[in-house]
Amino acid sequence: MFELFPSDIGEPYTLIRNSEIIINNQVWRIAYSVRSGIVSPAIRERPNNIAVGGIVFALLVSGLVYLLLQRRSRIVAESENRKLENAKDSMLSLASHQLRTPATGVKQYLGMVLEGFVGDITTEQKVLLQKANDSNERQLHIINEFLYLAKADAERIIVSPQKFDLGELVDEVTSEMNLEIIQAGHTLSIKQKVKYTPVYADRHSTRMIIENLLSNAIKYTPAGGKIIIILTKYRLNSSFSISDSGVGIAKKDMKKLFQQFSRIPNELTKQESGSGIGLYLSKHLIDLNGGKIIVESKRYKGSTFTVHLPNKTVKNITVSRRLQG
Amino acid sequence: MSNRKILVVEDERVLNGAYETILTKSGHTVKVAFDGNEALEKLKGFKPDVILLDLKMPNLDGIGFLKAYNELGNKKSSKIVLFSNFDLQKEIDEAFSLGVDKYVLKAWASPKDLLKIIEDVSS
Numbered sequence: 001m002f003e004l005f006p007s008d009i010g011e012p013y014t015l016i017r018n019s020e021i022i023i024n025n026q027v028w029r030i031a032y033s034v035r036s037g038i039v040s041p042a043i044r045e046r047p048n049n050i051a052v053g054g055i056v057f058a059l060l061v062s063g064l065v066y067l068l069l070q071r072r073s074r075i076v077a078e079s080e081n082r083k084l085e086n087a088k089d090s091m092l093s094l095a096s097h098q099l100r101t102p103a104t105g106v107k108q109y110l111g112m113v114l115e116g117f118v119g120d121i122t123t124e125q126k127v128l129l130q131k132a133n134d135s136n137e138r139q140l141h142i143i144n145e146f147l148y149l150a151k152a153d154a155e156r157i158i159v160s161p162q163k164f165d166l167g168e169l170v171d172e173v174t175s176e177m178n179l180e181i182i183q184a185g186h187t188l189s190i191k192q193k194v195k196y197t198p199v200y201a202d203r204h205s206t207r208m209i210i211e212n213l214l215s216n217a218i219k220y221t222p223a224g225g226k227i228i229i230i231l232t233k234y235r236l237n238s239s240f241s242i243s244d245s246g247v248g249i250a251k252k253d254m255k256k257l258f259q260q261f262s263r264i265p266n267e268l269t270k271q272e273s274g275s276g277i278g279l280y281l282s283k284h285l286i287d288l289n290g291g292k293i294i295v296e297s298k299r300y301k302g303s304t305f306t307v308h309l310p311n312k313t314v315k316n317i318t319v320s321r322r323l324q325g
Numbered sequence: 326m327s328n329r330k331i332l333v334v335e336d337e338r339v340l341n342g343a344y345e346t347i348l349t350k351s352g353h354t355v356k357v358a359f360d361g362n363e364a365l366e367k368l369k370g371f372k373p374d375v376i377l378l379d380l381k382m383p384n385l386d387g388i389g390f391l392k393a394y395n396e397l398g399n400k401k402s403s404k405i406v407l408f409s410n411f412d413l414q415k416e417i418d419e420a421f422s423l424g425v426d427k428y429v430l431k432a433w434a435s436p437k438d439l440l441k442i443i444e445d446v447s448s
Contacts, residue, residue, distance in 0.1 A: 097410045097411040100431070101340070105337070105340055108436060109343060111436040111437070112347060112350075115435065115436050117346070117347060118350075158414045
């Protein structure tokens with residue numbers, strides 16, 4: 001490849017190195033030259049086009065392969081997630097079915113006796129059977145709360161909003177819980193500023209929210225207390241507030257109020273049963289329905305929980321919406 | 326409430342018996358079945374006003390019954406109340422698409438509630 005030429009040979013050869021050597025007192029100049037345009041120093045330093053093209057091609061191919069592999073693993077992961085979610089749904093629904101069924105049986109037979117399907121019973125018998133019935137109802141309520149909690153954690157609560165009268169639902173729930181209110185020695189008054197308080201929300205979850213807040217008001221108010229429910233209609237929503245003359249909540253405990261499994265210590269916590277998930281669940285259900293909850297409380301004076309629910313279709317909850325967080 | 330003809334389809338014997346007693350004592354004419362297949366058999370000689378249908382049953386479940394019932398050309402000749410403790414949204418939606426008129430979670434209905442459901446759906 002290298003040839004020996006005089007240093008001044010010129011084009012098409014380029015001198016890349018020369019040196020002198022002495023042989024028999026004669027000075028010889030040795031010039032290493034190469035043909036210009038083939039392997040000149042400048043060309044040697046320039047990257048080879050074919051090599052660059054090869055590298056770019058290899059990068060493109062490996063990039064494409066990487067993207068394809070990523071896409072495939074995402075599809076596989078999504079499919080696995082879907083399978084897992086469906087399995088969770090089925091498991092939760094099966095658990096709910098199995099847990100509810102025996103208690104449903106108890107409810108039917110106690111109900112038949114209590115509701116007079118098999119003749120009269122004495123007052124004493126009625127009191128005892130009512131206690132059994134209340135206990136069974138509580139069990140059903142707990143089963144339901146825990147199943148909702150499991151569904152909430154799995155982001156699987158579906159709400160189906162519909163338009164209904166909030167006042168009518170409050171009447172329904174309060175009449176069902178009236179016995180509980182009377183037994184606790186409280187008085188309940190319902191104040192409705194307008195006749196019709198429409199909401200666009202999931203009826204079943206709204207019922208759960210009212211039941212939970214009213215149950216708390218009953219439990220955390222010493223005997224002989226006052227519970228007031230006020231229904232109000234606004235331009236974009238309707239609200240209900242449940243006020244009690246109970247033990248109230250200390251300012252420092254307010255932030256724990258909607259936390260899972262948190263029970264706020266007070267004079268009545270020990271004697272009242274509670275799962276510590278009622279308010280957590282209520283808050284989630286309110287969020288799911290596009291509503292909000294406001295709490296005002298003063299220790300030893302009482303608490304007011306106000307729930308606002310939209311009265312029109314809210315974007316994103318027109319058909320169903322999953323629980324977020 | 327006027328007398329109604331009711332078919333109770335429920336695999337749990339305790340519940341099946343309870344619903345039969347409640348409805349019979351309230352003056353309704355009641356026939357019972359313990360799965361979807363038996364319900365289809367009972368329908369051969371009985372045209373109920375209301376079918377009280379459980380969802381999870383052996384042999385032929387509620388969804389299977391509804392498909393077979395619709396194939397018989399019986400669609401809408403009876404009101405169908407899906408009466409189940411199973412609350413998987415997907416299956417409930419499917420049941421509605423197959424002609425169910427009302428879904429009630431069994432655990433929430435006392436005997437009096439059951440009578441009201443029958444009255445509401447059949448009036």
